[in-house]
Amino acid sequence: MCLELIMQSNSVARPRVSLPILAISSILLYSLLICGKFYEAMAADLSFSAAQVVMSGVRDHLAAVAGLISAAFAAIALLFPSVLRRAGTTPLRALMTVASAMLACGAGTLPRLAGLLPDEAVQGFLTDGAVLLVVCLLLTFEGLLLLAARPSRGEARPASEAASAVACMRAALFLFMLAEELSRSFLPLYTRDLYTPVAGLSETLMMGLPIGLFMFLVAVFTPFAGAWADRFGSRRTLLLGTLPAVAGFAGTAMAGSLVELLLWRSACALGYAVMFIGAQGFVARHTPADRRARGMAQFVAAVIVAGLCGAPLGGILADQFGYRATFAVSALLALAAVAAVTLLPADRVERVQRHPFRIADARALLANPRFLALLMFSSVPTKLMLTGYLFYLVPVSLHAAGETPAGIGRLMMTYGLIIVLLGPWVSRVADRTGRHALFAGLGGLVGGAGTLAILQEQGVAGTLIGIAALGVAHAFNNATQLALVPEVCRADCARMGESSVFAVYRLLERGGSVIGPLLAAALADRFGIQAALVALGVLGMLCGTAFCAVFLLAPSASPTAGEAAR
Template structure:
């Protein structure tokens, strides 16, 4: 892999020296630049693999090929992010919103990539640090770092929004990177489970602050008619980082170990901090937002259709993400003999499906206005797919479940958000859209907290296989209940939820 990484820039540099017009032609469009990198990597693999086949066992050659394919996809995405950063470099257009948002995307991408590197092996790292604790089994402790991280993100999010309003987006973004850098360094050096939980808590603080600060930066640096495109940049940075992080982190963990991979995460978070310092100050006056109050959550939970959306779609979606994908998949695949690199490759399927299918689903759902239909289908597909483990044992069944979860969340992610103002029209008029979405996001994260803890509890008592089946059955039941409420018994009017109250 090191030879491959060194050969690609060497080939491109040589081509640039021999043909001075080559860099200009190759960089004319992002797609052309990506095609050049892909062609160089494929040519290198074509020259290398025949020689390796005669020297190494077939399994080793297969592993090299898989890692090369993953590196191809990751390098393409990294090159594309680099091209976007170059397009947003400071200059004469420094005051333009697109330039500011483009540089924010680079900082957010680096930060999210730092967090995603450990996605394929965090439970396995926690197991290495486990020491017997009365009342807590090894299986439960393996899920605790994920559950604690998600819980603290939910706790810190309202404070992060307040800090963004008070100090401005750039200072808030910088504030988010600092505890994350310390958290990654501490995680790499952790000698006990208590230390691991402490430093993962620091990472959770950084994640919450960075997430909210980036959203606020987009809102303050884009005019109203470009805000959707600005938020698309925000979402794209998170998705691309997730797509690259798990496989890349798995390869690093295989080659250098878990602790070294966390050290790389610290360097990426530090690079994100450097990128934040290059961002412009807020262009618009800071506005005090409606503060979060428990009464807001109580009022929304009194809306039966909002409650149904939350319990039967939004919370199960997060629960399956953290419980199934983040916890059970690494643990089960490791038990099946997969390395962290192999786990990362398989988990990459989830992100690829969302990237390919998500935009199409959003367009069709918006065009038809059938957001509830797509959200219901997503729940059913996710639940049914994860139950494939009953028919196909081992890695194949888990891969089917990962792919089904990708399809489900491609259906759910955009349509759930579109349903919130539809079922809460009166609440949005009374409280404001921002407050409604803030409460929704906070309550939705409950599924992220419950997911790994529930999966670990079931796996501890009945085994990982039973936990996979239990979460799939839960997804099916919730998807069916959602369809009954929203498709078989739709509200008679937009104000139906208000009338019930």
């Protein structure tokens, strides 16, 4: 989906000015991050005073390289403006132009800096350099898409304004999700620092509590956020709903106890639910029916790209400045998202008749055995593995293996990269063949089997294999599970409405997100981290096998077989 967006035909606004600014900003950010990583590696081998002397020369070198490339861009803008105009005809060409400048910066700095490090630190430093290059390019990617969304001359004015509004909404969504993702690689570790003994609750259990509480409150707030967006409009709802999250991030940075942390994370959960639902509703209202899929693709891509950037970038910030400073950066990003929301056009409020959630609706759906099997053997385990394995056990186990937050974030980035590369292909093949259940079943088996690699490969290697396997599994699962819902609930969709069925499904599915970190923490507390990793892998395998038995080995002749039973 990202490739489809980046290859759109719109030209970048004012490429003669915007491209040099973006390129220079990216190079400066990249140089700053590389400088921080180099100092971290150097300080581990030298004394403070010796490291400061070396860093003085390194800063001069980085400044010279960045200045040279920036001067080259400025010269091209002044002497050969047509080159930049041609480079800005599409976001893809513009990104390649910026990428070439950043590659030149990396080639001019990384080898020389690596030569100053001890041999055992070179590989890690070069890997960090490559990851930071990808992160900076993804940040540039977001800026280019926003610059390419200006109204086009040959396009109808309403369509152009709608495209520009969706792009602005994507920018706000990206900034907010990036703020949330910055803490992904170290939140359990930060929780441990604030832990004080509580009777009956161990440190391991309490480390998983903020994630579980956050997911629970997101599930609770989501229906209210949807109702507020329908009643007051997405823009107004986003403005009022995301401000508590700004305070939540700032309060998390200053939390002095675990109770305070839970309180402020609850405010972040409110903002997350409002932003997620409000942005989705805004995109739906501002895209015509024939462009709805492309509009939603922007929504999904913003969340994925934020996840790719957030974990490694947040890990680096935590290593350099500490956990609290990183949450302060999250507060600033959330505030920038609120500022971006103020630039959105006011969307019209539609007085739609919403079907309120009723317990009877959930009971009716749960009486459908194939819907229950989809929920219990695929959807809930998928969310459970995401929050329990990836969000909780991975940071804790990698930290125990000696990895820093930056290293943890770099490894967790593998999950998002696999979904971005594999997800669109899986969706197309599944739609073309109509075998959604097959791909969902394969995803469950791959995820469970991959996380069991820890039995053969101890430490970082086994955990990385598990992260990659989970990325493959969720690339197979995420879209195919949603496609299966109307297939197994045709009669329910006809009676209740498809939106209501999906609302109940989403609410029940989020139960896995809540249970995941609490179950993982309980297992780790009772049996140890290694055993918890294995237990979740076995659970994933069992659920995947049960799903295949229901949907593949014993396929129903009618998706509504459950209705007859009622």
